[in-house]
Amino acid sequence: xxxxxxxxxxxxxxxxxxxxxxxxxxxxxxxxxxxxxxxxxxxxxxxxxxxxxxxxxxxxxxxxxxxxxxxxxxxxxxxxxxxxxxxxxxxxxxxxxxxxxxxxxxxxxxxxxxxxxxxxxxxxxxxxxxxxxxxxxxxxxxxxxxxxxxxxxxxxxxxxxxxxxxxxxxxxxxxxxxxxxxxxxxxxxxxxxxxxxxxxxxxxxxxxxxxxxxxxxxxxxxxxxxxxxxxxxxxxxxxxxxxxxxxxxxxxxxxxxxxxxxxxxxxxxxxxxxxxxxxxxxxxxxxxxxxxxxxxxxxxxxxxxxxxxxxxxxxxxxxxxxxxxxxxxxxxxxxxxxxxxxxxxxxxxxxxxxx
Amino acid sequence: xxxxxxxxxxxxxxxxxxxxxxxxxxxxxxxxxxxxxxxxxxxxxxxxxxxxxxxxxxxxxxxxxxxxxxxxxxxxxxxxxxxxxxxxxxxxxxxxxxxxxxxxxxxxxxxxxxxxxxxxxxxxxxxxxxxxxxxxxxxxxxxxxxxxxxxxxxxxxxxxxxxxxxxxxxxxxxxxxxxxxxxxxxxxxxxxxxxxxxxxxxxxxxxxxxxxxxxxxxxxxxxxxxxxxxxxxxxxxxxxxxxxx
Ligand SMILES: Cc1ncc(C[n+]2csc(CCOP(=O)(O)OP(=O)(O)O)c2C)c(N)n1
Ligand code: SF4
Numbered sequence: 070x071x072x073x074x075x076x077x078x079x080x081x082x083x084x085x086x087x088x089x090x091x092x093x094x095x096x097x098x099x100x101x102x103x104x105x106x107x108x109x110x111x112x113x114x115x116x117x118x119x120x121x122x123x124x125x126x127x128x129x130x131x132x133x134x135x136x137x138x139x140x141x142x143x144x145x146x147x148x149x150x151x152x153x154x155x156x157x158x159x160x161x162x163x164x165x166x167x168x169x170x171x172x173x174x175x176x177x178x179x180x181x182x183x184x185x186x187x188x189x190x191x192x193x194x195x196x197x198x199x200x201x202x203x204x205x206x207x208x209x210x211x212x213x214x215x216x217x218x219x220x221x222x223x224x225x226x227x228x229x230x231x232x233x234x235x236x237x238x239x240x241x242x243x244x245x246x247x248x249x250x251x252x253x254x255x256x257x258x259x260x261x262x263x264x265x266x267x268x269x270x271x272x273x274x275x276x277x278x279x280x281x282x283x284x285x286x287x288x289x290x291x292x293x294x295x296x297x298x299x300x301x302x303x304x305x306x307x308x309x310x311x312x313x314x315x316x317x318x319x320x321x322x323x324x325x326x327x328x329x330x331x332x333x334x335x336x337x338x339x340x341x342x343x344x345x346x347x348x349x350x351x352x353x354x355x356x357x358x359x360x361x362x363x364x365x366x367x368x369x370x371x372x373x374x375x376x377x378x379x380x381x382x383x384x385x386x387x388x389x390x391x392x393x394x395x396x397x398x399x400x401x402x403x404x405x406x407x408x409x410x411x412x413x414x415x416x417x418x419x420x421x422x423x424x
Numbered sequence: 425x426x427x428x429x430x431x432x433x434x435x436x437x438x439x440x441x442x443x444x445x446x447x448x449x450x451x452x453x454x455x456x457x458x459x460x461x462x463x464x465x466x467x468x469x470x471x472x473x474x475x476x477x478x479x480x481x482x483x484x485x486x487x488x489x490x491x492x493x494x495x496x497x498x499x500x501x502x503x504x505x506x507x508x509x510x511x512x513x514x515x516x517x518x519x520x521x522x523x524x525x526x527x528x529x530x531x532x533x534x535x536x537x538x539x540x541x542x543x544x545x546x547x548x549x550x551x552x553x554x555x556x557x558x559x560x561x562x563x564x565x566x567x568x569x570x571x572x573x574x575x576x577x578x579x580x581x582x583x584x585x586x587x588x589x590x591x592x593x594x595x596x597x598x599x600x601x602x603x604x605x606x607x608x609x610x611x612x613x614x615x616x617x618x619x620x621x622x623x624x625x626x627x628x629x630x631x632x633x634x635x636x637x638x639x640x641x642x643x644x645x646x647x648x649x650x651x652x653x654x655x656x657x658x659x660x661x662x663x664x665x666x667x668x669x
Pocket of ligand 2: 441442443445446447448476546550551636637638639640
């Protein structure tokens with residue numbers, strides 16, 4: 070039966086994973102994601118699942134590697150410093166093509182930083198993070214309900230493309246309580262004949278990321294690149310809000326996009342034609358929809374909780390066509406509705422003078 | 425007398441690619457024989473290291489997952505926790521297990537993970553060309569201890585069995601050697617017992633095998649076996665370090 074439950078973002082990740090058929094979680098404590106392991110340590114035993122607190126994020130991601138290699142749905146979560154430690158393992162997961170879900174409840178860095186919200190791991194998440202040419206699927210929800218939907222999607226996409234998928238949110242969304250509807254969702258499981266789970270009635274399976282002959286390693290890379298091109302073709306997702314008649318496009322993702330929406334509402338009340346473009350998949354980046362919108366508007370404002378990271382992908386698609394400005398806060402600080410409104414107003418005034 | 429070497433079923437029908445006289449080959453064979461003797465090949469999953477045995481999946485005739493350097497115990501934990509009815513072994517060198525992977529091995533042992541660790545101690549980093557290992561002996565010359573390992577400058581060698589024996593999750597730990605047929609026989613028994621304990625769900629098991637690396641020791645295979653006996657045995661005492669029975 071579908072009914073609404075009030076839940077914290079971090080707990081919703083856990084419950085969504087369980088409804089997606091995930092019965093294995095390996096993690097290491099770090100703020101601001103601690104509600105998630107706490108929730109799963111309670112829930113996993115109730116569904117005959119495994120919750121294991123590892124000795125480090127390095128071990129946790131390698132436990133994920135083992136579980137994924139043996140064919141089960143598996144998840145880990147952490148926050149920025151811990152996700153840095155997972156990068157070696159994520160590179161191995163990508164190369165060995167092991168379906169898995171990694172959550173990063175971002176906090177402010179660099180270094181130990183602070184536990185307040187941030188979006189400064191965008192580069193790490195979408196540009197690789199670990200060594201080698203690879204990509205994780207990166208999904209960035211902006212509400213507790215969307216967390217549930219995208220965690221399920223992450224498991225499906227990971228299985229379908231045999232690739233690690235990442236849920237990227239900031240600490241505020243992780244802590245935020247909102248009503249969610251889990252619906253009547255039933256997970257679909259795919260066959261994994263490649264899994265290393267005992268070679269009864271078949272030839273042994275080997276799972277590895279080493280291809281010592283450079284000719285083989287190049288072929289392996291070419292195959293991965295072909296897969297990434299296919300993912301990029303098929304899996305771009307984004308939201309457009311009040312964009313139909315907009316002159317100004319504000320690009321923003323995750324929790325920040327909700328502050329942007331309030332600023333847009335305020336600007337609209339004053340007749341300023343402004344809308345939101347919100348990437349939902351950060352990788353693949355929603356280039357196609359962004360391109361269409363750039364063709365319609367006159368200026369772009371990018372708002373992030375960073376020194377400006379996603380803005381680079383916006384600029385690549387924009388390719389010099391329109392002026393792009395930036396408003397960001399760092400170190401765990403968040404912009405106010407007023408701050409963003411002021412930026413929108415500045416652009417509006419500029420456009421009016423030009424006209 | 426005619427000696428017939430029958431290939432264990434748990435080994436593939438391919439020649440080893442290890443250097444001449446390297447003890448990795450005989451250790452693979454012993455592991456395969458232990459698996460066969462318990463009839464668990466189809467339920468066994470190996471986890472290979474980063475080190476000379478990285479290609480172990482080319483030799484073992486069972487499922488094998490290649491782990492990142494030092495992480496085999498964590499990878500094996502992930503598999504075992506997903507398939508508690510399967511049998512897991514990790515195969516790790518001294519650099520893999522006793523340097524970069526110390527956290528993983530200590531905590532797998534502390535948790536009493538139901539896995540069997542085959543720990544190959546050849547007192548050197550083989551794959552990368554003979555650098556100092558955590559188990560390199562004092563005075564031993566390597567690529568990165570050209571004047572011999574010095575306690576003050578390079579630290580002292582780690583005795584892994586002694587280090588792990590205090591952990592309550594451990595069911596069985598033994599150190600054995602590969603330098604002569606008598607000791608190989610002893611090693612064979614120990615490996616089989618470790619797998620047997622896993623089948624009986626007793627706890628964490630580890631067998632340390634003193635081994636050779638003729639290529640990086642700069643010795644012939646025969647000289648290597650002698651060097652092992654004369655230099656490694658006095659520091660790495662053979663025997664059972666823990667056995668819960
Ligand atoms: C993260 C990382 N660091 C370093 C290396 C390089 N490396 C490969 S094998 C190895 C040591 C192997 O020595 P050992 O574990 O003793 O095994 P052996 O080759 O002697 O069997 C090292 C340092 C690596 N592959 N990955
Ligand atoms: S380098 Fe040493 S450990 Fe590696 S295969 Fe050759 S002899 Fe064996």
